[in-house]
Amino acid sequence: MTLQTSIRLTLAGALIATVVGTSWALTRENDAAEHDPAPAAADAGFVPARFTSSKQCRECHQDVWDEWHGTQHQIAYENPEVRKLSNDFRTKECQACHLPKPVFQTGLAQRTLPRVTRPDEGVGCLSCHEGPDGRIVGRHTVDDAPCTPIAHTEFVTATQCETCHNQHGTTDQWRESPFFGKQDCADCHMPEIDRAGGRKGRSHVMPGGHDLATLKAAGRFELERGDDGAVVTRLTNVGAGHNYPTEERSRALDVLVRFLGDDGRPLAVAGFEHPEIVPEHMRELEDGWLCIYRYRSPYRDEPIPNTQLPSGESLAQTVTPPDGAARVEARLMYRRNPFAPDDHPEVLTIEERTLELR
Amino acid sequence: MTASNPARPSRPRGDAALRAAALTFAVALAACSPSDADATTDGEVQPTGTSAEPPSTAADARLPSVPSIEPVDALSVFAERAEHAPTPPDEARETTLRDLVETAFLPGYATPRLAGLARDELLAEDDATRALEQGLRHDDADVRIQCAWQLGQRADPTALPPLVARLRDEVDRRAQLWICDAMWRLGCDTGLEFLPGYFRYEDTANDAGRSAMERIRHAGLPLSEQPTWEELGAAIVEIHDHWRLTGRPLVGGPEGETPHGGETPTSEALYGRLAKMMLEFPREELRGVDIARAVLRSLGRVGLPLLRTGLRDRGDTVRVRFHTLEIVERLGPAAHDLGPEVLALVDDPICASLALRALGELGYAQALPHLLARLASEDPEIAVAAAAGLGGLRDARAIAPLRTVLDDAERSIDERVWTAASLALLVVPDDDDAPDPGLSFLEHLLETDGYHRPTLEELVDRTKRERRLASSRWRAPAPGPDESDEER
Numbered sequence: 055m056t057l058q059t060s061i062r063l064t065l066a067g068a069l070i071a072t073v074v075g076t077s078w079a080l081t082r083e084n085d086a087a088e089h090d091p092a093p094a095a096a097d098a099g100f101v102p103a104r105f106t107s108s109k110q111c112r113e114c115h116q117d118v119w120d121e122w123h124g125t126q127h128q129i130a131y132e133n134p135e136v137r138k139l140s141n142d143f144r145t146k147e148c149q150a151c152h153l154p155k156p157v158f159q160t161g162l163a164q165r166t167l168p169r170v171t172r173p174d175e176g177v178g179c180l181s182c183h184e185g186p187d188g189r190i191v192g193r194h195t196v197d198d199a200p201c202t203p204i205a206h207t208e209f210v211t212a213t214q215c216e217t218c219h220n221q222h223g224t225t226d227q228w229r230e231s232p233f234f235g236k237q238d239c240a241d242c243h244m245p246e247i248d249r250a251g252g253r254k255g256r257s258h259v260m261p262g263g264h265d266l267a268t269l270k271a272a273g274r275f276e277l278e279r280g281d282d283g284a285v286v287t288r289l290t291n292v293g294a295g296h297n298y299p300t301e302e303r304s305r306a307l308d309v310l311v312r313f314l315g316d317d318g319r320p321l322a323v324a325g326f327e328h329p330e331i332v333p334e335h336m337r338e339l340e341d342g343w344l345c346i347y348r349y350r351s352p353y354r355d356e357p358i359p360n361t362q363l364p365s366g367e368s369l370a371q372t373v374t375p376p377d378g379a380a381r382v383e384a385r386l387m388y389r390r391n392p393f394a395p396d397d398h399p400e401v402l403t404i405e406e407r408t409l410e411l412r
Numbered sequence: 413m414t415a416s417n418p419a420r421p422s423r424p425r426g427d428a429a430l431r432a433a434a435l436t437f438a439v440a441l442a443a444c445s446p447s448d449a450d451a452t453t454d455g456e457v458q459p460t461g462t463s464a465e466p467p468s469t470a471a472d473a474r475l476p477s478v479p480s481i482e483p484v485d486a487l488s489v490f491a492e493r494a495e496h497a498p499t500p501p502d503e504a505r506e507t508t509l510r511d512l513v514e515t516a517f518l519p520g521y522a523t524p525r526l527a528g529l530a531r532d533e534l535l536a537e538d539d540a541t542r543a544l545e546q547g548l549r550h551d552d553a554d555v556r557i558q559c560a561w562q563l564g565q566r567a568d569p570t571a572l573p574p575l576v577a578r579l580r581d582e583v584d585r586r587a588q589l590w591i592c593d594a595m596w597r598l599g600c601d602t603g604l605e606f607l608p609g610y611f612r613y614e615d616t617a618n619d620a621g622r623s624a625m626e627r628i629r630h631a632g633l634p635l636s637e638q639p640t641w642e643e644l645g646a647a648i649v650e651i652h653d654h655w656r657l658t659g660r661p662l663v664g665g666p667e668g669e670t671p672h673g674g675e676t677p678t679s680e681a682l683y684g685r686l687a688k689m690m691l692e693f694p695r696e697e698l699r700g701v702d703i704a705r706a707v708l709r710s711l712g713r714v715g716l717p718l719l720r721t722g723l724r725d726r727g728d729t730v731r732v733r734f735h736t737l738e739i740v741e742r743l744g745p746a747a748h749d750l751g752p753e754v755l756a757l758v759d760d761p762i763c764a765s766l767a768l769r770a771l772g773e774l775g776y777a778q779a780l781p782h783l784l785a786r787l788a789s790e791d792p793e794i795a796v797a798a799a800a801g802l803g804g805l806r807d808a809r810a811i812a813p814l815r816t817v818l819d820d821a822e823r824s825i826d827e828r829v830w831t832a833a834s835l836a837l838l839v840v841p842d843d844d845d846a847p848d849p850g851l852s853f854l855e856h857l858l859e860t861d862g863y864h865r866p867t868l869e870e871l872v873d874r875t876k877r878e879r880r881l882a883s884s885r886w887r888a889p890a891p892g893p894d895e896s897d898e899e900r
Binding site for chain 1: 864
């Protein structure tokens, strides 16, 4: 027997003795525990069971699950638009918000950090409801609920939302807006609703830039004739407590106009100087449409100014009608992808206005 | 409603203890008998001795002890070093330098004679490097190309961070090529990954070929008199492989012909610049963090001293060590020296899962028992990371424990998927009829829509790519950054 073999056998023997002893001790401890009454949650030393999936929440909260399932939060990591823009999340910077660890654990008012598991859940129940110590947090402490949620003062506040939504400045925009101190994120995006059994709750649909009604409520779009005969379009951010649009890169809000003659045919507009923010290929579109303004924030080092419309503010564009113009039409279009053509599913027409010029 | 994972009912604790004991035994044997792993005839490598099973919760208290490290206040260290970063020119000086750059390099802006004079004047300035760095962001691609070329000739490695950052955002293929060229001349071979991709385009092929031939000569690799594109591509892949695995440029050409001598570039000004970027880590918005990560993970061993400091940080914000860890994970084997610091994070509440993955990427063999022990963590995020880390280590002693997890239907689907992916890297069948448990599991899930499809597709692709690379270096031209740059 070599020295090495001898050492291995000695070590193995010692380990077997340790193992058998430990197993016996643990088995005994287990037997004893089975005869004890279950410890109360409030007992010192209670270790809360850890939740590992939103599917566990569904067992009691099917209604909330149904609201959340299919939303942008749930599909955050599988949304084809996002996967395309993030090169299938090889752009790692996107993963932290699209597949976040529980934000109470990674720190409120700080950027969240990424996880790997449960990719189908995206921003799931535990992303917002799993507390710092693994317990469930909510608006109220409920001792007799199976998940025994505890109230947290920062729950459903902007501080919680900003872990993801300030990446492109949305929460900071809100802090500078007239909404600050009056209404916060949840007031618009998670309104109070009545649930079965007379309970009050907050909607988990969380509508935003993918919802036409929300987009319409954000802005007031006007088309009018100025004193000098020019046509004026005006957009006022009346309903968003942040810029309109907010976020960056993939959001653009375009103002389009076209002039029609007596015969209903589009007329060419001469001499209109497009602002720099409108890309060359967008300036003159099909059927006589002109894109006269774009509200958008630059992405990375794009050499364009930030033209998003802050909350409460208004901006007008003026176009001189061509000779023979009988009517002007205007559109406000929202592009979730600024490079998408008008007929793309990621493009929504939010408002349409018509003004007779004769 | 119960608080336990429905996918994995609690096991009787006595059973858990026995599982734990079995694993402890296996780990101890594995640790003391590294030569006991034998290859079987079907290509699967089996450890001799007992078949190891992972422990359950009861064993968590008996995890292998993690070596401690000396904590540091990284942000203070970074702040101190950042003082050595080059001072950017003030506004007036910036305007003067921009005029010089445009006069020298902007096509049609000045007569050839005036442009030549401006270039000579610019390059003679003390802050010429800063002016050229500014020029990397000029609207005109020709200006950016000229600035990149000049930076490559100046042997000043402090230009590496802006070059790497620019490559990440650059959309002009010719400018990308010249940035890659400048980077290798300054001792950073990260851009070589893309160089063969430029062979395919008419407007870049000749310049890319010349750059490749020069780099190959510096590396000391043989080339035929009339090398083919394939030959150039293969040699560049070899040089890049060396860089990826060691974090050092491959050199061996005639003395005096290697611009950087093969040494890892160091200078207080360069470290100052990198330290300044790392000061961004605690910030809420990601942009600065993302640039810092992209730069540091592209510089091979250059950033290791700072990264070691970042990993040792135990300050109030976890983000310093977390983002440092992200860089280290992506550096992989080139950051192998940081294994002890990474290992010290495997019990960190936030960093643990990333640390376990990183240990695999680093190929830090000493991590094996720590990874094996965490395979059965009750936290799926930890168990998944341990499985992924074991795949990275490529140690045959992990096969049996991974197989046990894969075959355990009580484990969560996340754990089984990532375990299968790691197993597929460790058990590579010799022929089509041999068992291929890891890959078969993933492909079955793909066919049956049993898991998140993009994740499955990525894991299957990675498995096939790694297998191909392991059998023989893949010679297909790599795509250019515009097609594959991860940050795009």
